[in-house]
Amino acid sequence: MTVQVLPAGVATGIGSLPGTDVVEAVRLVMGELPDFPHLPELPARGPGADLIGRGASLLVDIPVQLYAGRWQVASRGGMDLRRGRDLLERDLDALTDVAGDHDGPLKVSAAGPWTLAASLDRQVGGALLRDPGAVFDLTQSLAEGLAAHLGELAARLPHARLVVQLDEPWLPAVLAGEVATESGFSRYRAVESETVRDRLAAIVSAVSVPVVVHCCAAEVPVTLIRDAGANAVAVDMSLIDLDSAAHLDPLGEALEAGFGLFAGIVATGPGGDSLPSGQASIDPVNRLWNRLGLPADRRREQVVTTPACGLAGRTPAEARAVMRACVEAAKWLTD
Incomplete structure (x- = not known):
């Protein structure tokens, strides 16, 4: 066991x-x-406090922006990205003030690489999910940004035992080829399970703390999640x-x-x-x-x-x- x-x-x-x-x-x-x-x-605070905007705020060297109500990769960071990072900084300040002496487990969440890949658009050509190379770069960026985020949390809450929750509601759809394209009339090609596992594993390895993968769908790929090291x-x-x-x-x-x-x-x-x-x-x-x-x-x-x-x-x-x-x-x- x-x-x-x-x-x-x-x-x-x-x-x-x-x-x-x-x-x-x-x-x-x-x-x-x-x-x-x-x-x-608190997603009621608006863009940047939502699952995708919050997750994209952690990315390193991949700036994002809102366009027509959707998050997309941008050529440089602007107001939308600054807002998301500012909200996250406020959250850390509040956590430090209220729970700075906490000496038990504490869980923080971030959108996982596949949910981000299915939800972040390129400026032209649909979601990042379409491009395997872009997904690889996204995973590396998220791994670096999430590790830095955890490092800041550890400095602010030195007695807490951090746990990461990766939110992956799109994971089953990515595996099944059921993520709709921007037109809504077709679907992105299914991603091989080994590739999905390896990208998840890269995040698990980078954070160096216990990881739980959250998937609020019917067909949760438990074996894949376990094989990724969660x-x-x-x-x-x-x-x-x-x-x-x-x-x-x-x-x-x-x-x-x-x-x-x-x-x-x-x-x-x-x-x-x-x-x-x-x-x-x-x-x-x-x-x-x-x-x-x-x-x-x-x-x-x-x-x-x-x-x-x-x-x-x-x-x-x-x-x-x-x-x-x-x-x-x-x-x-x-x-």
């Missing part, structure tokens, strides 16, 4: 929260998820088909080997629908464990409870309630 380097038996968030006050958001996370907090993302996968448990061997076999093999599971168990969609209790929320994990025939004590050793996805679509009160349900669920899993 692999050595478990991630916390387990606790709750954490996935990333986004509602609102625009980053200091208040950090205080909320530190108060509700003290055992495994994360640096929150330590855990974060999934929406409602999308795991317990009757599908294609879903269960790779996940079961990974869990048997000690791979970590960030189990998204509390729904995060907008609206005032009632939230399940923490005890009810762990049912998908229990059913998965029973279906795989894994020892019960593995849950407390390998599972982190999370919302199903980000919480930007919830109200602040609902976001707090989701966090508390995740914490309660973690306690039930460890009993």
